[in-house]
Amino acid sequence: MKQRKIGLINYGMGNLHSVAKALEAVGAQVELVSEAEALQNYDRIVLPGVGAFRDCVAALKANAMDEALKASLASGTPFLGICLGMQVLMDVSYEFGRYPGLGLIPGAVKPFPEDHPQRGFKIPHMGWNDVVFSTEKEIHPVLAPLSGSQVYYVHSYCCMPENPAQLLAACSYGDYPFAAAIGRDNIIAVQFHPEKSQRAGLALLEAFHQWNP
Amino acid sequence: MLSKRIIPCLDVAHGRVVKGIQFVDIIDAGDPVEAAIKYDAQGADELTFLDIRASYESRDTLYHMVTEVAEHVFMPLTVGGGVKAVADIENLLHAGADKVSINTAAIFNPALVKEAAERFGSSTIVVAVDAKSVGDHWECFTHGGRKATGINAVEWAKRMSDYGAGEILLTSMDADGTKNGYDIPLTRAVSDAISANVVASGGVGTLEHMAEGLMAGGADAVLAASIFHFGTFTIEETKQYLAAQGIPVRRN
Numbered sequence: 001m002k003q004r005k006i007g008l009i010n011y012g013m014g015n016l017h018s019v020a021k022a023l024e025a026v027g028a029q030v031e032l033v034s035e036a037e038a039l040q041n042y043d044r045i046v047l048p049g050v051g052a053f054r055d056c057v058a059a060l061k062a063n064a065m066d067e068a069l070k071a072s073l074a075s076g077t078p079f080l081g082i083c084l085g086m087q088v089l090m091d092v093s094y095e096f097g098r099y100p101g102l103g104l105i106p107g108a109v110k111p112f113p114e115d116h117p118q119r120g121f122k123i124p125h126m127g128w129n130d131v132v133f134s135t136e137k138e139i140h141p142v143l144a145p146l147s148g149s150q151v152y153y154v155h156s157y158c159c160m161p162e163n164p165a166q167l168l169a170a171c172s173y174g175d176y177p178f179a180a181a182i183g184r185d186n187i188i189a190v191q192f193h194p195e196k197s198q199r200a201g202l203a204l205l206e207a208f209h210q211w212n213p
Numbered sequence: 214m215l216s217k218r219i220i221p222c223l224d225v226a227h228g229r230v231v232k233g234i235q236f237v238d239i240i241d242a243g244d245p246v247e248a249a250i251k252y253d254a255q256g257a258d259e260l261t262f263l264d265i266r267a268s269y270e271s272r273d274t275l276y277h278m279v280t281e282v283a284e285h286v287f288m289p290l291t292v293g294g295g296v297k298a299v300a301d302i303e304n305l306l307h308a309g310a311d312k313v314s315i316n317t318a319a320i321f322n323p324a325l326v327k328e329a330a331e332r333f334g335s336s337t338i339v340v341a342v343d344a345k346s347v348g349d350h351w352e353c354f355t356h357g358g359r360k361a362t363g364i365n366a367v368e369w370a371k372r373m374s375d376y377g378a379g380e381i382l383l384t385s386m387d388a389d390g391t392k393n394g395y396d397i398p399l400t401r402a403v404s405d406a407i408s409a410n411v412v413a414s415g416g417v418g419t420l421e422h423m424a425e426g427l428m429a430g431g432a433d434a435v436l437a438a439s440i441f442h443f444g445t446f447t448i449e450e451t452k453q454y455l456a457a458q459g460i461p462v463r464r465n
Binding site: 015017018021022025050051052116117120121122123124125126127128129130148149150152154155156172173193195196197198199200201202 | 214215216217218253256258283284287288289306307309311331332333334335336337379380408409411431433434463465
């Protein structure tokens with residue numbers, strides 16, 4: 001097992017410490033990255049996320065972290081986005097208005113249907129739910145350890161990738177399917193919180209730590 | 214399918230887990246970090262810490278405890294007690310809490326809930342509602358259940374949900390510590406009235422009570438303290454029972 005240096009993007013929001021602790025627990029060396037220029041020094045990049053879409057994108061743009069991230073991704077650095085760190089990869093979000101994202105994965109971020117609470121499905125979607133894989137394609141190596149396990153979700157908005165090939169796993173809440181994981185090439189992103197998903201979540205982080213896309 | 218959550222609750226005072234009966238008669242129930250590790254190993258879905266003293270002197274103790282627990286367990290942590298301002302929420306999140314529970318301060322300053330939900334996200338903000346039956350309805354109480362407010366608890370929960378709280382931690386003060394079961398009509402009334410998640414709390418004594426809270430009460434999660442602390446049931450036994458009743462629970 002090789003130890004990699006993981007850069008955890010610090011944009012002033014989000015649960016950085018939980019993610020850092022979990023990555024350290026699976027053997028990674030973790031550093032918080034606040035300066036865009038420093039991002040290129042890491043073997044792996046993780047973008048965690050809790051908070052509002054607009055604020056997150058604005059914070060990433062404020063210090064040119066968005067451009068540094070795009071450059072690192074283009075150079076092939078393996079990347080993991082978590083929750084809001086997944087949503088900001090999309091073209092656009094409809095959270096509190098209409099805001100452009102980083103445009104790394106084509107598609108939109110949309111809320112659960114408005115009548116969900118009336119039908120007994122509370123918002124946010126909060127708690128342990130499934131990760132469902134297509135039977136028609138191979139399971140992504142980073143997601144493989146999750147097979148059969150539930151993971152912890154907390155979100156009111158969902159990613160809707162345009163390209164079905166970029167949908168790596170799904171989940172369903174109140175008969176409404178949404179993306180549990182998306183990705184392409186060296187990018188993988190998950191809607192749930194691996195850092196809060198006990199053994200299953202740590203197994204995913206370990207797989208990401210060792211992943212060679 | 215979304216699992217119903219089983220949440221052990223650690224009432225802490227001066228760095229120790231304690232257990233009160235109807236909010237008084239406190240007895241010691243152990244070390245919070247040891248308890249957290251035990252519940253993590255048993256497969257608890259979340260942990261809740263409530264600082265029932267919530268005094269200024271105990272703030273630093275609470276922050277240290279949250280940080281230490283967050284280092285040892287990888288599941289969501291909700292922390293409450295004495296949260297008065299956005300800065301308190303920020304401090305607790307920074308210490309390692311995933312959700313912060315607001316109680317008394319929400320009553321005196323409802324805008325705090327709105328501001329906090331906008332800033333930190335609905336998923337981070339829990340409003341604790343301590344309710345007591347008064348005539349034909351339920352009323353909110355504050356200060357650990359000592360002060361009546363005259364506020365209708367169901368209407369209050371609805372308002373807090375509308376303000377952006379992602380979860381209501383609903384404690385029946387009539388049931389708390391009695392082991393006679395959750396207040397089902399209260400739980401059902403709140404659950405039907407709001408779009409946010411409802412955590413039923415107060416009064417659980419048997420596994421049947423848990424099933425009632427989730428089914429008849431319509432709660433999304435059930436919280437319990439003494440039955441877990443004193444080893445009456447483990448989390449795993451609880452989940453086995455609930456699964457046998459057809460209630461979705463996480464088993465991995």
